[in-house]
Amino acid sequence: MKKTAFLAVLMTVLLFPACQQSADNEIASNDKEFKVDFEKFTLDNGLQVIFHIDRSDPVVAVALTAHVGSAREVENRTGFAHLFEHLLFLESENLGKGGLDKMSARIGGSGANGSTNRDRTNYFQTVPNDALEKMIWAEADKLGYFINTVTDPVLAKEKQVVKNEKRQGVDNRPYGHTSSVIHSNLYPKDHPYNWEVIGSLEDLQNATLKDVKDFFNSWYVPNNVTLTIAGDFDTEQARAWVKKYFDEIPRGPEISKMEKRPVSLTESKKLYYEDNFARLPQLTLTWPGVYQYHPDSYPLSVLVQYLSRGKQAPMYKKLVEEQQLSDNVNFFQYNSELAGQLMLRVTAFDGKSLDAVAAGIQEAMNEFEANGISQADLDRIKAGQETNFYNGLSSVLGKGFQLAQYEIFAGDPGFINQDVKNILEVTTEDVMRVYNTYLKDKHYIATSFVPQGQASLVLSGSSLAEVVEEKIVQGAEETFDPSLAAEYERTPSSFDRSVEPPYGPSPVIGTPEVWRSDMASGIRVMGIENNEVPLVQFEIQIDGGLLLEDQGKIGVSNMLAQMMTRGTASKTPAQLEQAIEALGASIGAYSTDYSLVISANCLSKNFPATVELVREILLEPRWDEKELELLRQSVISQLQRQQANPNAIASNEYAQLLFGEGHILANNNLGSLESVPNISMEDLKQYYTTFLSPSVSKLHIVGDVNQDDVMTAFEGIDANWTPKTVDIPAVPEMPAVTVSKVYFYDVPGAKQSVLNFGYPALKITDPDYYPAFVMNYRLGGGGFASQFTQQLREGKGYTYGIRSRFSGSNYGGSFTVSSGVRSNVTFESADLVKEIMSNYAEGLTESDLEITQGFMIKSSARSFETINSKLNMIRNISNYGFSDAYASERIAYVQGLTLDELQGLARTHIKPDQMIYLVVGDAATQFERLRELGYGEPILLNRP
Structure with missing residues (x-):
């Protein structure tokens, strides 16, 4: 993706209903009817347009989806589809330099973003509905008035950004090369899925301007694109705007449909690689599967879930419980337009042989083959679909995505009706049939990725995989001048497209009404009734967490x-899991630095039954010694995996530097490799009986349930949970940083350096906290509107992404700049960050103030769109004492902000000479160079 990883929540098996306005397709739940109407039309140039109306919030999501992904590329010219995902944000003839990113900051958008997969590339953003015409104008400009702005310097810079993304997502992470090894062996060399979506560094470097323009002119044409608009807008007006801005973009060459290309294997292939970043052995088995929406994809989705997920799953029972080889089994489908695959991934415990893992997998399959799947288990798996079905209705952007998905890959957004029917019609016989067809005795690709020096753990008979590792060479990347303006002849138009359309009527922004109550036991309750969808989300937050732990037993609360x-x-664990799944609910518990939380998500019709299960979980623990041993191994495995991840290393080391030795919050709340093996059941019981009390608990709830029904449902917890006095200990102040120092953690061979620069800063309750948050927008909090991104990514090509942020709690806070940068520009990146911070206050202008105010004020229209955002609002009010109207109060503050105040905040809170400079990277090539920062001799944290 262009900026952030996007979770394709709606792209799996749980989808939402869509129907053309002429149809009467409805799905009922909880005695209420829900339907998502859509309107579809086609312009003369072939552009497909889909509208969906949702009046719940004054926002609109706009998505432009091109039917082109890496499958449309050719050998030696890979990565072009993904490269275009980046290029289309940079400039177009009428938006000018900065393109949609620059406009997004002004109009209060969610941040223009995009994603690329094998078969499509999309561009999307949610904005206040007064900016809809601006978005339609901008998307049309990208499609019809963009390619002339791409020059050799522009291409050179964006190559560096994409290469940094590959280093971050593939080359500098454990098991990052697994996917390329699998796909290059599963698919023939001429198959469009043989290569990775992101392409190779060599192909990206070799791309010429002509290659790029030819690719755009072939695929980015109206007759290969779908425009989706979902949200609160006038359809007639929007139709007129779409025709105005898109109609005269010429139709492109006719594009033939790609034929399905399923693959088969004549033999199994076993490959291995000693991974520089891995700390645990990992086995991945991949079988040829089916393309998206193939009839067999539905029973296959049931099969992989039944085999691997949950206490009753054959593979979980065999590999996790019985043989204790791993803490997790992940089996999933990866289905695309032309073909698909079934992927089973197991990360084993330290030192475990992958032969043993493979044998355990086969034993589990043999048991399934003998026993099959029961109707009860099939029904249990289907039950969860309804909840996720409605979760998908939570955002207008999600609806827009799915409408486009069906249009492009099924030929009709109304395919949802058949899709849901296919899901619900799966039988136990279907599940066994697809097992026999696709898994039983079938050939596969097996990849064993193991830590360096542990080749003895790989699957027997494996051959060394071909993996291309980039070498770290100082000064190896080409340079470019980002200030050069593109010179081109403007594309003619029937009207002046350089004039940005005006805003529409300002949206009416409402603040959700919060209700409150206190239970007799002391639990404080806050809720928001929200009946847009028949869902309820809630959490019981019990104060304490890491704060209440003993330094010698860190990890107890987790x-x-x-x-x-x-x-x-x-x-039993299995019975509890079955009871939760039978309701289509999810219940989880986790610990943070400050609390222990039990959270739940359920259909409103199953809310009382879900609360009853929460009551059992909270008040009637099982204290199962076998489960504790499994959990202990799992946590140790998590900690070992963190040791291999440069980002996790940076986070853990930075916390220790921020809080200082001996501070409770300097610890990783998972615990440590020293503490976790020594945590006993008695330790857990002591924490439970001493610190879990309604007197320090809060219930936060949002959804389709009223206050009276909430209080009634929780009577069982209120009446049976005995309150006790719990004292949260005072937390020492974080030590001030008086002079800057540079710290280095060596990860030999790292392709990127992870930077965490910062200092102890404001508590979230400090009057200056929100003002400082606002001030940081143009520094590093505003994505592409920030100076860090503009200079380190757009200006230099040093990084894929960089940000700065103020984060705080009731106990302390910090200011942090974080990024992953190309290894051979570690010093240059650090020095530029320092320079930007040093000049920030004096360089702020009225324009910076205007852009900051525009974003902060207009983005408020998106503040409470989803259930999650409403739940977060309650947390802020409950935990930090914010008023119910804090969102409106913040708007008023921003409206009255002056440039002098903004500069004053920057002078006070941006302190480049009083900061921790932490670098996690390759010491052999980068350590010595950091002396040039001027903060003395760097301190090596993991000195041998």
Whole structure:
């Protein structure tokens, strides 16, 4: 993706209903009817347009989806589709330099973003509905008035950004090369899925301007694009705007439909690689599968879930519980337009042979083959679909995505009706049939990725995989001048497209009404009734977490939280899991630095039953010794995996530097490799009986349930949870940083350096906290509107992404600049960050103030769109004492902000000479150069 990883929540098996306005397709739940109407039309140039109306919030999502992904590329010219995802944000003839990113900051958008996969590339953003015409104008400009702005310097810079993305997502992470090894061996060399979506560094470097323009002119044409608009807008007006801005973009060459290309294997292939970043062995088995929406994809989705997920899953029972080879089994489909695959991934415990893992997998399959799947288990798996179905209705952007998905890959957004029917019609016989067809005795690709020096753990008979590792060479990347303006002849138009359309009527922004109540036991309750969809989300937050732990037993609250969902006094772990799944609910527990939280998501019709299960989990723990041992191994495995991840290393080391030795919050709340093996059941029981009390608990709830029904449902918890006095200890102040120092953590061979620069800063309750948050927008909090991004990514090509942020709690806070940068520009990146911070206050202008105010004020229209955003609002009010109207109060503050005040905030809170400069990277090539920062001799944190 262009900026952030996007979770394709609606692209799996759980979809939402869509129907043309002439149809009467409805799905009922909880005695209420929900339907998503859509209107579809086609312009003369072939552009497909889909509208969906949702009046719940004054926002609109706009998505432009091109039917082109890496499958349309050719050998030696890979990565072009993804490269275009980047290029289309940079400039167009009428938006000018900065393109949609620059406009997004002004109009209060969610941040223009995009994603690329094998078969399509999309561009999307949610904006206040007064900016709809601006978005239609901008999207049309990208499609019809963009390619002339791409020059050799522009291409050179964006190559560096994409290469940095590959380093970050592939080359500098454990098991990052697994996917390329699988696909290059599963698919023939001439198959469009043989290469990775992101392409190779060599192909990207070799791309010429002519290559790029030819690719755009072939695929970015109206007859290969779908425009989706979803939200609160006038359809007649929007139709007129779409025709105005898109109609005269010429139709492109006719594009033939790609034929399905399923693959088969004549033999199994076993490959291995010693991974520089891996700390644990990992086995991945991949079988040829089916293309998207193939009839067999539905029973296959049931099969992979049944085999691998949950206490009753054959592979979980065999590999996790019985043989204790791993803590997790991940089996999933990866289906695309032309073909698909079934992927089974197991990360084993330290030192475990992958032969043993493979043998355990086969034993589990043999058991499934003998027993099959019961109707009860099939129904249990289907039950969860309804909840996720409605979760997909939570955002207008999600609806827009799915409408486009069906249009492009199924030929009709109304395919949802058949899709849902296919899901619900799966039988136990279907599940066994697809097992026999696609898994039983079938050839596969097996990849064993193991830590360096542990080749003895790989699957027997494996051959060394071909993996291209980039070498770190100082000064190896080409340079470019980002200031050069593109010179081109403007594309003619029937009207002046350089004039940005005006805003529409300002949206009416409402603040959700919060209700409050206190239970007799002391639980404080806050809720928002929201009946847009028949869902309820809630959490019981119990103050404490890491704060209440003993320094010698760090990790107790985390392990207690996870143990609480592993059975109850009257239900085995498997029975509890089945009871939750039968309701289509999800219940989880986790611990943070400040609290232990039990959270739930359910259909409103199953809310009372879900609360009853939460009551059991909270008040009737099982204390299962076998589960504790499994959990202990799992946490140790998580900690070992963190040791291999440069980003996790940076986070853990930065916390220790911020809080200082001996501070409770300097610890990783998972615990440590030293503490976790020594945590006993008695430790968990002592924490439970001493610190879990309604007197320090809050219930936060949002959804389709009223206050009276909430209080009634929680009577069982209120009446049976005995309050006790719990004192949260005082937390020492974080030590001030008086002079800057440079710290280095060596990860030999790292292709990127992870930077975490910062200092202890404001608590979230400090009067200056929100003002400082606003001030940081143009520094590093505003994405492409920020100076860090503009200079380090857009100006230099040093990084894929960089940000700065103020984060705070009731106990302390920090200011942090974080990024992953190309290894051979580690010093240059650090020095530029320092320079930007040093000049920030004096360089702020009235324009910076105007852009900051525009974004902060207009983005408020998106503040409470989803259930999650409403729940977050309650957390802020409940935990930090914010008023119910804090969102409106913040708007008023921003409206009255002056440039002098903004500069004053920057002078006070941006302190480049009083900061921690932490670098996690390759010391052999980068350590010595950091002396040039001027902060003395760097301190090596993991000195041998």
